[in-house]
Each structure stands twice: as C-alpha cells, then as structure tokens.
Amino acid sequence: MELTITKNATCTFCGCVCDDIELHSDTERIVETKRACILGESWFRNHTAERLYPDALIDGEPATVDEAVEEAAEYLYNAHMPLVYGLSNVTCETQREAVALAEMIGGVVDSHTSL
Ligand code: SF4
Numbered sequence: 001m002e003l004t005i006t007k008n009a010t011c012t013f014c015g016c017v018c019d020d021i022e023l024h025s026d027t028e029r030i031v032e033t034k035r036a037c038i039l040g041e042s043w044f045r046n047h048t049a050e051r052l053y054p055d056a057l058i059d060g061e062p063a064t065v066d067e068a069v070e071e072a073a074e075y076l077y078n079a080h081m082p083l084v085y086g087l088s089n090v091t092c093e094t095q096r097e098a099v100a101l102a103e104m105i106g107g108v109v110d111s112h113t114s115l
Pocket residue numbers: 011012013014015016017018035036037038039040041
C-alpha cells in the first residue's frame with residue numbers, strides 16, 4: 001500500500017507546537033512519525049480516521065448528535081455551577097466557543113493543567 005507523506009505537520013499535544021513533524025499514513029492511520037518526541041508519536045498514532053464510536057452517546061447508549069445536544073443543554077441548564085473543563089488538544093476557535101458557552105450559562109472554565 002502506498003503511504004501518504006505529510007511534511008511539516010504540527011503537533012499540538014503538549015503546547016510546544018513542534019511544526020517540523022513528518023507523518024507517513026495510509027487511508028486510516030498514521031503509521032510512522034519522524035522528529036516527534038515519544039508523546040507526539042503516541043498522540044499521532046492513536047488518532048485515526050477509523051469510526052470507533054457512534055456519533056454520540058447518552059448514558060453509554062448510541063444517540064444522534066441532536067439528541068445528545070438536547071441532553072447536554074438540559075444538564076447545563078439545570079446545573080448550579082457548570083464547569084467547562086479540558087480544552088487541551090482543541091483549536092483556538094473551540095476554546096473561544098467554550099468560553100462563550102461558560103459565560104452564557106454562568107459557569108467557570110478550567111483546563112487540565114490545574115491538575
Ligand atoms: S512532538 Fe513532543 S514536544 Fe513537540 S509538541 Fe508534540 S508532544 Fe510536544
């Protein structure tokens with residue numbers, strides 16, 4: 001099988017944002033990384049194009065995205081102190097939306113770095 005080679009890929013795992021990574025991939029997964037550290041290599045190799053899960057889960061059961069959004073909105077609406085948590089490995093646009101959501105629902109924002 002012929003591999004696709006992507007040069008100068010950016011790793012966003014730890015925050016160093018190494019941007020000189022070379023990736024070799026087949027149609028579903030990255031099979032080789034060059035110049036990534038062991039954390040970056042693990043991150044790239046474990047993100048695949050395979051569909052491992054349904055689009056959404058509610059209480060562990062498959063659901064549509066619309067059903068999951070409705071359920072999440074209900075949880076957030078009824079929460080006394082909603083926490084928007086995580087936000088590592090996401091884009092700046094996603095972080096911006098998360099902060100806007102926290103403001104809208106009167107919540108707080110925290111990242112995994114507080115651990
Ligand atoms: S390759 Fe390693 S050091 Fe560079 S951003 Fe990824 S995890 Fe961080």
